[in-house]
Amino acid sequence: MENTVRAFIKRHQLIKENSTVLIAVSGGPDSMALLxxxxxxxxxxxxRLIAVSVDHQLRGGESLEDLDYVKQICGKWEIEFVGTSLDVPAYKQAKHTGTQIAAxxxxxxxxxxxxxxxxxxxxALGHHGDxxxxxxxxxFVHxxxxxSLAGMPLERKxxxxxxxxxxxxxxxxxIENYCRENAITPRRDPSNEENTYTRNYYRNSVLPLLKEKNQNxxxxxxxxxxxxxxxxxFLIQEAEKMAEQVVIFDNPETAASFNIHTxxxxxRSLQRRCFHLVLNYLYNEYSQPTISYVHENQFFIMLETDYGNSRIDFPHNLKLKRSYQTMVFYFPENHSQTFSYHMIMELPGETVLPNGMVISADITSHxxxxxxxxxVCQExxxxxPLHIRTRKAGDRMSWPGLNGSKKxxxxxxxxxIPLNERDTWPVITDNNGEILWLPGLKKRLPSGKTQKGNYIQLTYGKEEKHA
Structure with a gap:
């Protein structure tokens, strides 16, 4: 076994020389062989090796004896040792979670x-091929x-x-043979033989049947x-690039939105992963609920259904709202009741706003x-890119003939402008945040006009309905 593991480590460059390695040791065969x-x-x-052992306080004195056993072996082999007792029963009760998850x-x-x-x-953890x-x-089953199907990573940060x-x-x-060959007498957890826990059922009942068909x-x-x-x-990396281009995270960990057409x-594979990236951003790692394919299907149904406005509820009070061509994820307690948006303008193209109006963009020389x-401005x-968003506190704008700027x-x-329209009125900005246009109200013409080059031409109006 030693040669197999050595070759495996070298092939995957798992460990570098002159390193400090913590080894999680329970006292069982796998972790004792690893140690x-x-x-x-x-x-x-x-x-530099440091063995770390934990008593979960789930088996009374037996688990504490496991910890003492590991400590004794580390003293014999001159390996540094760190041990602790963790109150899993109290943590389980406080978090309202299962024993295995709490531990x-x-x-x-x-x-x-x-x-x-x-x-x-x-x-270093002692998980093996089985x-x-x-x-x-x-x-695969659950x-x-x-x-989930990919299993445990060989290495991760x-x-x-x-x-x-x-x-x-x-x-x-x-591993069991290795323990016998090296006179290692590991501790045994009797609960591993019971099928009370899901993993034990697969270990004791399912895996042996499969190995009859394939020993490897x-x-x-x-x-x-x-x-x-x-x-x-690779797909997650590409989905992250997609999220950077498409998703607008307006308020840290409280809201996100994107243009549905874009x-x-x-x-579809990137859409799915981008959807989960948004959820990972909004749900912090300690409170994130289980998101199943049912939630994913609800999202894609909303994405594909051509309704003007719709909303669905996700766990922990997260809301998904579609308003025309805008999809928003938000927590109501942290989100204004008036609908806000922030989109990247398609150039050339059309952008449908939540109020049903459309901003059309063209590139033209005349x-x-x-x-x-x-x-109209020179490209x-x-x-x-140009941005379309709702107003923000402190927004100011300047235009020709104005001395300075105005709120x-x-x-x-x-x-x-009526109060109920101000919070959804489109504000057109450049990529630096400079306000260029309040449709129907004010325009700011950028400086640096050149003699040649194309123009950007924008129009604001009602969406045309096609039969």
Whole structure:
């Protein structure tokens, strides 16, 4: 096993020499084998090893004895040791969550603290190939996302460094043999034999049946997991680029919006991931509820249904509202009752506003339109792209003949614009935030006019209905 794991580590460049490695050790076969493996390579790779053990207070004195056992072994092998007891039952009651989730959350909080305290480069976990197969099976049965089906990552960022899983290349049976060959007598958790927990059912009842058909199941699932994770990482990267171009995050962690027509020009796979990126942004990592394919379907139905206005409710009081060609995610307690928006103008193209009006944009060498409902400027005199949004507190605008600038609020007052219209009135700005046009009211012509070049021509009017 040692040679297999060494080759696996080197092939994936999991560990660098002269590093500090924290090892999560429960006292069971997997973690004790992991501790022993690192003890064997410690001097060769010049590693600083720190074993971290946690008593979850779930099995009375037995779990505390597990912790003491790990401490004794670390003393024998001259490995630094950190141990703690965590009150999982109290945390479970306070958070109203399941035992396994409560134990995991508390454990990872403690491990992150230790990583930061020791400025550790790696946190090594003892998950093996059979664990990966179980995780992927559970994801297949209980979830509908690629992320769940892809299983556990071989490595991921965590606290001051990375989580690594060097044993994903070997099976449970191989680890048990390694313990026997090296005279390691691990502690045994009797609850692992019970099928009360979902994972134990897959481990004890489902996985053995599958291994009858494929003894190399751990290798098959490992290769599938790697391929899925690599593909997903690329798609998430592309979805992040899409979000930067399409989604407007008006207020940190409280609202987001986008133009539906622009959103739908991207492939469906990116639309789906962009939708989840928006949710991840709005729901913080500690309160994010489970979002299933049912919620996803509701979103896409709203996206495709050509109604003027509609709204659906998501968990934790998050609202999704469609108003013509604008989709908004918002929490009502943090969002103005009057509807606001912020969109990137399509140039050339048409942008339908929430009030049903349309701003049409053209690029032309011979502008012809004039009047308060049209705006013309030279293309190379403004910072693109152009934005369409509702007014903000403190907005000011200047125009030819005005000494200085004037508050947009006062422009509305002077023009006797009704209060109920001011908060949805379109404000056209350049990419630097400079207000260029309040349709029907005021225009600002950028400086730096040139003799040649194309013009941007904008018009504001009602949406044309086609039979």
């Amino acid at each position: 022993h493996f690192f003890w064997r390579i410690m001097r060769e790779w010049n590693l 995991r959350e508390l454990r990872y909080q403690f491990l992150a603290e230790q990583m930061n305290m020791y400025h550790a480069d790696y946190l 664990d990966q197969a179980e995780t992927m099976l559970m994801g 979830s509908a996302t690629v992320k 965590f606290a001051s460094g990375k989580i690594i899983r060097p044993f994903l290349c070997v099976t449970k049976e191989t 199941l751990h290798q098959t699932t490992r290769h599938l997991s790697q391929a899925l994770q690599e593909d997903e990482a 959103f739908k020009t991207y492939p 502008p012809e339109l004039q009047g308060e409902m049209a705006y 190379d005199t403004v910072a693109l 947009v609020k006062d422009i509305f007052i002077d023009a006797k």
